[in-house]
Amino acid sequence: MALSFVACSDSDSTTKSVAGTVGDITLDRQTIGTYQPFTAQCAVASGSNLYDEKFYWEKGGTEDLSSLRDQYETKDGISSYYMQGMKAGKHTLVCKMAAVGNDGQQYTAEKTLTVEIVPTDIRNNFWGETQEETRRNLTYYTTMQQEADGGFTFEEKDAYGDLNYSTELQDGISVSPWRLVSLEYDEAGKLERVVYICIPSEVRADAIVSRLGLRKQLLERYEGFTSFACDCIVGDGVVLTDEEQAMVDQFKGGSLTTDSGTALDKAVAEQRVKLELTAENNVSRLRITVTGMGTGSDAQTQMVFSRK
Structure with a gap:
């Protein structure tokens, strides 16, 4: 009986990269007043077979808060953005994922939320707050x-x-x-x-x-x-x-x-x-x-x- 052989190409042995995911953004305050601190969060999942991957946040609009102590971190499947406060108006927050697979392909994902900051009564406070x-x-x-x-x-x-x-x-x-x-x-x-x-x-x-x-x-x-x-x-x-x-x-x-x-x-x-x-x-x-x-x-x- 004759034997037959099948050659394996290089692509057959390459494991495909899988990108991470970004969930919906949630806020820890229902009503956010002018310059009141709050935290934005979203669930994230890391991908596989990636050369590099990062999760990060961006603020849209024209307001420059670079001098403030806003910071973000990703830990235990949650990416958190700690906001020191923003002026009244609508602001866009974006949670992003960027990665490069071992296969050389680039991956991106993002979720966006528009946050409305309402005027406070005095300073960054509301009358009647606890x-x-x-x-x-x-x-x-x-x-x-x-x-x-x-x-x-x-x-x-x-x-x-x-x-x-x-x-x-x-x-x-x-x-x-x-x-x-x-x-x-x-x-x-x-x-x-x-x-x-x-x-x-x-x-x-x-x-x-x-x-x-x-x-x-x-x-x-x-x-x-x-x-x-x-x-x-x-x-x-x-x-x-x-x-x-x-x-x-x-x-x-x-x-x-x-x-x-x-x-x-x-x-x-x-x-x-x-x-x-x-x-x-x-x-x-x-x-x-x-x-x-x-x-x-x-x-x-x-x-x-x-x-x-």
């Missing part, structure tokens, strides 16, 4: 402390503008060098007040009223506050000069002078008069109180934001 929610929103705050009453405090630059509240402010239009921020809660543990204590680091007793005027302009422009009302509180037993009384009346009428070194500046610094300013926007009320720190000194500004 202390646990606030703690998460302050994940990247390095000076944050929780007080005995459950509230949170931290220090930052006293600044205004289109700001990134994912951590303590370092940039923006500065009014005074720094401020102490306190987040306060009601008996049910819901956020009800945010308080700023703004303290100048240099003596500018001649700029107390003009500085308040600048603060008013910035609050109007960047935080939508309107309906400003001005008031002066004269200390018990204090008798104002005619010039001081005229400036008090002018201030109460809504005129915040931009002049420096006025009689009203001096009266405030000497703790004879306090300045008050109230305003509101769509979701918050605001009361500003300017209190002198003594003759030859400057003034401290307290700003109390509360839920409407």
